[in-house]
Amino acid sequence: MSTRRQDEDLHISEHDLLRLTADMEEAHQATLPAMQAGTEELVEEVRTADVRRRGFLVGIGAAAAAFALTARSGEAPAYAAESSPVAKPSPYTGDLKVVALAVALENQAVMAYGAALKAAKAGRLGTVPPAVATFAVTAMNQHAAHAKAWNAVLTGAGRPAIKGVPLTNQAATLKALGKVTSVTGVARLALSLEEQAAQTYSFATTHVTSPAGIKTAATIAPVEAQHAAILHFVLGEYPVQDTFLPLDKAAKPTLLTV
Template sequence: MTRDRGSDPSRRTGRTLITGTGTGTDADTDTRPGPGPAPGPGRRLLLRAAGGMGAGLLLGACAAEGLRTAGAPATGLPSTFGSPGALGAVGGPGPSGASGTPGAPGAPGSLSSPPPPAPQSGADATYTGDLRLVALSAALEHQAVGVYAAALTTLRTGRLGSVPAALESFLTKAMAQHADHATAWNGVLTGAGRSPLTGVPLSNQREVASALEHAGHVSDVAKLALQLEEQAAQTCLFAAFEVKDPAGARTAATVAPVEAMHVAVLRLLLGRPPVPDALLPVDRAAGPTLLTV
């Protein structure tokens, strides 16, 4: 695997395709492993961090925790997710094509929704083998939809300052695509005779919601979105490698590039080299045990 980092002119010189004003800080730097960017006055973000919230390592840590966890956590979504107004009411315009989609804003699985139902005792609601990766992918899509809906609501309050139009348009369109992806993943599940996945049965949901709730600047939201997108892209890619079911493999193969495009655009908006790797890695893919059903 070649990671085109050190040789990237924009990285080497500290320049970025789109930069903001001000000076770079640690919070601006890429949290990916490997040699970091050379510090320099040009290493600036389009969206500046007001404070480090540590979201950069959040998802990876949660994924690792999910990998280490033997069983599914007994709890569903933490109670804070159901606190009306904690992140602003989750709602707003639903993504196109997502009406009735589980996990769409306002539907079960959005941040303000109640916890998803406990898995039923029958095999219909259990996800094993290939279908566990499919269900995990569906849950990640639901998580992104819920987070983006809540993020848009928060951003529009003005609490985080002026919101770049490009970030708002990104969140809006990406949310719609994630909802459509979730529908496709659930189609794979139902095609295999399983129940569609509902809600966000992920063990890191509490941390993700907390990161959004504690965002102090629009760049915090963008960084959280980048973490979600990287995880979704790499999880889809891993699913494309591993899932043998034709419908599942096809879905994974056609979704992964789109999630990767989301990553590239967010990195561009954040002033980072948009395409750092010659081959998309899977080191940030979610582990199957992140799924709690």
């Protein structure tokens, strides 16, 4: 989404911000049935793929055992060379790696909004209009709902839920949050996270193989983009609707630390 800057101050009335926030919540609620259906379909797809994979591995194991039984009895046993400990493989592979990334990004947004609200309550952000706090709480709750839905996919597929923010950029995000001293500063940081999330979902629609995963990502992406659009207004930037979201800020699965 391209923008045209106006100035550094807030350029939206509380009335308009509350109206946009209400519209945002209405849009979010409208996506919930499709999101729920998509995540349930994705769990079934993963379970089916796992069953097929296990069947294939059992077949390979049986063939290997048969081969070993036919080996010459006089053949000297082979001993594996001593090696360094191998790192534990990630439980998240394939499309589930993208699902895990989605949970981590949603958790990161929840953390950021939560930290901002605490800073506002402590008086570290100056005067915070009530409408800004309402937007922050609403966006935070929506991110939490998305994280819960994606985590249900992971646990339903027999993988551990993502807890916290296992991302390599989390330390930098926390550092940036600690330096923020105004509503404008919080809005700009939140905007960077929202654009990252929206573009990551857009990226997923063309890089995930699961039809259900694609559908779910496509359902959530517009909600994240709406968060970003409202933040642009808060910052005095007027969004110009693009046909497609850019992908230059999309997070990659390599950002995960699990």
